[in-house]
Amino acid sequence: MKNNDRPRLVDPFGRVIDYVRVSLTDKCNFRCFYCLPKGAKEFEPPENYLGPDELVRVIKAFSELGVRRIRLTGGEPLVRKDLTNIAHQIGHMDGIEDLSLSTNASLLAPHAKSLKQAGISRVNVSLDTLDPDRFREITNADLQPVLDGLMATRKAGLEPVKINMVVIKGVNDDEVVDMADFCIEHGFTLRYIETMPIGDTGRDASDQYLSLDIVKQRLEQKFRLIPSVMKGGGPARYFKIDNTDLNIGFITPISQHFCETCNRIRLAVDGTLYLCLGQENSYALKPLLRAGVDDHELKQAIVEALALKPEKHEFKDKPGTVVRFMSSTGG
Ligand SMILES: C[S@@+](CC[C@H](N)C(=O)[O-])C[C@H]1O[C@@H](n2cnc3c(N)ncnc32)[C@H](O)[C@@H]1O
Ligand code: SF4
Numbered sequence: 001m002k003n004n005d006r007p008r009l010v011d012p013f014g015r016v017i018d019y020v021r022v023s024l025t026d027k028c029n030f031r032c033f034y035c036l037p038k039g040a041k042e043f044e045p046p047e048n049y050l051g052p053d054e055l056v057r058v059i060k061a062f063s064e065l066g067v068r069r070i071r072l073t074g075g076e077p078l079v080r081k082d083l084t085n086i087a088h089q090i091g092h093m094d095g096i097e098d099l100s101l102s103t104n105a106s107l108l109a110p111h112a113k114s115l116k117q118a119g120i121s122r123v124n125v126s127l128d129t130l131d132p133d134r135f136r137e138i139t140n141a142d143l144q145p146v147l148d149g150l151m152a153t154r155k156a157g158l159e160p161v162k163i164n165m166v167v168i169k170g171v172n173d174d175e176v177v178d179m180a181d182f183c184i185e186h187g188f189t190l191r192y193i194e195t196m197p198i199g200d201t202g203r204d205a206s207d208q209y210l211s212l213d214i215v216k217q218r219l220e221q222k223f224r225l226i227p228s229v230m231k232g233g234g235p236a237r238y239f240k241i242d243n244t245d246l247n248i249g250f251i252t253p254i255s256q257h258f259c260e261t262c263n264r265i266r267l268a269v270d271g272t273l274y275l276c277l278g279q280e281n282s283y284a285l286k287p288l289l290r291a292g293v294d295d296h297e298l299k300q301a302i303v304e305a306l307a308l309k310p311e312k313h314e315f316k317d318k319p320g321t322v323v324r325f326m327s328s329t330g331g
Contacts, residue, residue: 006095008066009302011275011309018068019264021102022059024083025049025075026269026328030104031140032126034166034195034205035326038140044328048270052082054289056089058267061298063095071100072120075269075328078107084118091119100124102164105149106141112149112156123153124162124191129172130182138171150186162189162249169210176215177222184246191236191249197319198277198326206319211255219248235261253278259312265305266329273305274329278313 009017031038050058059070070090077083091099098121105125108115127146129135135143153161165172165179176192183190192215195205219225224242235258236249252258259276266274271286283305288298 006066007064009062009306011306013260013309013311015260015262015309016066017263017265017306017309018066019071020059020062020067020069021071021073021264021266022055023074023267023269023329024055024072024077024080024086027079028074028076028104029079029106029141030076032128032138032166034168034202035199037200044270048286050267050269050271050286050289052086052089054271054286055086056093057289057295058271058285058298059090059096060093061295061302063093064295065299065302068096069098069100070096071102071124073102076104076107077101078103078111084111084114087115087118087120102126103149104139104141104146105153106145108149109145109152112152112158116156116158120158122160122162123158124164125150125153126164126166127179128165128168129175130178131175134172138168150188154186160189161187162191164191164193164251166193166195167210167212167215168195168205169208171208173210173215176218180219180223180241180246180248183248184241184244187245189230189247189249191251193251194254196253196278196326198329202326209254212250212252213255216250253313254316257312265309268329273302275305275309276313277329279310281308281310283308 011017027043028036072087087099090096099119100122101115101120102124128138132143150161163183167173167176180190192212194212195209196202197206225239226242228238228240228247230238230247230249236251238247238249240247266277268274271284271289273283273285275281285301288301
């Protein structure tokens with residue numbers, strides 16, 4: 001089918017939804033303080049997870065409705081043993097043009113090549129600091145396996161690699177230039193992200209929120225930033241650092257929201273569709289799947305769910321809205 005003839009999922013505000021972020025697990029081997037509480041033990045029981053067949057069925061329904069891009073995320077998707085198998089099935093699915101992965105990269109090195117072969121084209125890696133002690137303070141984990149994972153992406157041909165740095169006042173904001181230098185050296189794309197009040201952990205970190213306008217000013221003291229565009233760059237506003245190959249993106253959900261161009265929804269590990277990262281509007285697909293609905297009914301349910309997509313998040317005016325943790329929705 002030619003692209004123009006494909007069906008499209010359109011929300012009540014006229015936005016075309018062609019991108020789904022799929023959380024493969026709510027578990028993680030890290031405990032980033034703004035995401036998952038240190039003592040977190042309450043995770044979805046395995047029987048509540050969508051199994052590989054259920055997942056693949058839902059994603060096939062999405063693709064038949066016009067979704068073209070899938071990002072596998074979590075929690076940490078690499079803690080799920082069947083990741084490569086799931087990736088293979090989605091990566092070879094008709095209609096899916098782009099399959100990517102968000103990861104903390106700590107478990108990536110041994111799997112980078114097989115994930116690439118399975119059909120994952122590129123990865124986003126969370127990395128907030130280059131200092132091992134600080135890294136442990138933020139994540140409760142070691143930095144070196146992450147650096148090993150990052151270097152393995154290159155060998156496996158998983159490109160471009162985007163580094164996501166959550167900028168936290170008084171924690172890592174003094175490293176924004178160092179991180180740019182690191183990405184220039186290794187040829188990674190860099191995106192700075194504002195802390196969001198998602199779950200108690202995200203809200204607790206709100207006093208350390210820093211507007212990325214300030215980060216941009218700091219970068220401009222050292223670099224000349226030229227506005228640029230990155231294909232598939234999502235909500236980030238991009239700049240190229242003059243005389244380098246580095247593209248940097250600013251993801252500013254708080255200081256400058258980008259809801260009017262939102263093109264995505266999220267599927268949580270238990271099969272709940274979340275229509276907005278910053279709202280609780282949701283639709284449970286698992287009961288339908290387990291009640292034996294046919295493919296037509298499943299697609300109808302997805303279209304119904306889309307009608308619940310809100311116009312925008314309210315992180316600024318109603319920071320208490322989202323009670324779930326980022327790791328359970330799939331960031
Ligand atoms: C939830 S993680 C899941 C994938 C993977 N474990 C990782 O860390 O990349 C996805 C992204 O959400 C970001 N994130 C988590 N909590 C956040 C918060 N409160 N505010 C802003 N970004 C957050 C992380 O930094 C990461 O880039
Ligand atoms: S941000 Fe990613 S790596 Fe950090 S705790 Fe959340 S899910 Fe884990």
